[in-house]
């Protein structure tokens with residue numbers, strides 16, 4: 001992963017602004033693979049365990065949820081690694097879906113992330129040059145790097161919110177995303193529990209969001225913000241890795257209300273996975289609470305709020321095995337088409353509605 005000199009790509013055409021995204025991709029794809037959001041880095045898992053231990057001590061054994069989504073008091077081992085959760089069939093399916101995701105990731109990841117990102121970035125740069133003329137070539141400073149990181153985070157979070165919201169509301173897409181919600185227990189691997197068709201959708205969205213931010217800042221700084229991108233990508237890798245892992249952990253890690261209205265706490269994602277009607281379609285964003293607040297989908301749970309996970313008793317038994325989860329979307333689409341319905345926008349098929357219809 002040794003990086004070549006930063007100006008190696010510029011030497012081919014000194015006139016062209018090369019955005020940080022393109023620069024990184026051109027230098028080596030390995031650096032991207034090493035810095036993308038990944039929840040299984042040992043350092044993140046260690047931080048997660050440390051926080052879990054702190055919660056165990058502070059709440060005297062309270063604060064962890066059982067497989068049924070209810071809070072209970074336990075001993076330390078059961079608190080950190082509850083038997084009913086880690087021996088659950090849903091946790092086993094998480095493992096197989098994770099394996100499949102790892103096998104398929106290089107195909108869509110390199111194919112989409114490395115093409116959509118740079119294309120978006122270069123399009124943004126060209127559009128800005130067309131509208132505003134040549135780059136103002138500002139001097140990059142640390143405060144600008146922070147602003148760039150924050151802007152990227154908001155772009156990413158807005159993309160995540162809008163893609164996620166759409167996948168909940170459009171039945172044909174819900175058929176794909178539902179596989180994330182068929183998890184009956186939450187483990188750190190539930191983060192990557194997705195149908196294999198969801199990977200390209202998320203990769204396209206992420207690449208587009210980061211490409212927009214990178215293009216804007218590359219224009220403002222004449223491409224001289226590459227260092228910030230590296231900082232930025234590592235920063236995200238860490239933040240998403242931690243929140244991604246912890247929000248799919250059974251321990252209720254809450255923030256005070258004043259912070260929850262700005263940043264999603266892991267406990268708020270427990271709510272997102274609940275099949276109780278009052279919890280449906282809430283807390284859709286990845287990092288901040290800003291877009292959920294703006295669009296009225298924010299739900300801050302009470303302490304120890306019951307969050308039974310999965311899609312509900314009516315249809316859950318259709319989504320227990322790896323195989324059922326893999327063919328699930330195709331079966332749903334077939335049902336939609338054979339009913340004469342076109343798979344288009346409408347109310348999200350709820351567990352009860354689906355049960356009524358089938």
Ligand SMILES: [Zn+2]
Pocket residue numbers: 164168177180181272
């Ligand atoms: Zn969801």
Ligand SMILES: [Zn+2]
Pocket residue numbers: 180190191248269273
């Ligand atoms: Zn989730």
